[in-house]
Amino acid sequence: MDESGEPDAISDEDPENRFRLLAKRVEADDSLMAIVSHDINSAISSTVGLLTLLLGADSANLTRRQRNIIETLKRSATNQQELIENITTISRIQRGRLKLDLSILETDKLLKDAYEKFEGMAGEKNVELAIAGGESALINADSDLALMALSKIITNAIWFTPSGGKVELSTRISGSGAVLIVTDTGAGIEPERFRNIFDLSKR
Structure with missing residues (x-):
């Protein structure tokens, strides 16, 4: 006891x-x-x-x-x-205790919100942050969680892109959904680390 x-x-x-x-x-x-x-x-x-x-x-x-x-x-x-x-x-x-607040989101607005959020960080690192012209879509998602997930990827992209490099945001339609894409001119992730990319104990 x-x-x-x-x-x-x-x-x-x-x-x-x-x-x-x-x-x-x-x-x-x-x-x-x-x-x-x-x-x-x-x-x-x-x-x-x-x-x-x-x-x-x-x-x-x-x-x-x-x-x-x-x-x-x-x-x-x-x-x-x-x-x-x-x-x-x-x-x-x-813990399985998160409640989703789903709504219809415009991918263009999501990318714009992300751009405005990280424009200052990119500027401090002398990295160009841009939204590429591309497809636009409506998605059913939790806006806060969608921006949080996108923010994690953009943060890493800016952080690991050398000065003078570029990070670009875009959207691509895939079947009945949409893919939000973050590309950068950094070195990228070593192929041998792909299998453990979502394993927190391996980070």
């Missing part, structure tokens, strides 16, 4: 009791994740708010270098917020 009166180990002799205790532990883990992510997000939101104020009414008194530093800090803080949200989302996916 632990300090709360629950058994340290779950016996296989009582399946109903086993299920109840497992459910209780999962719920406790979810509650802890929610509390931690909320507290961290609150702290980062305060930082973003202060940086926004610095870029507001009194920004005329800032030098160009000072403004660039503050804008970089703000982008970094915003990215940290997104990272916390992504970790929470991935945790829900792994």
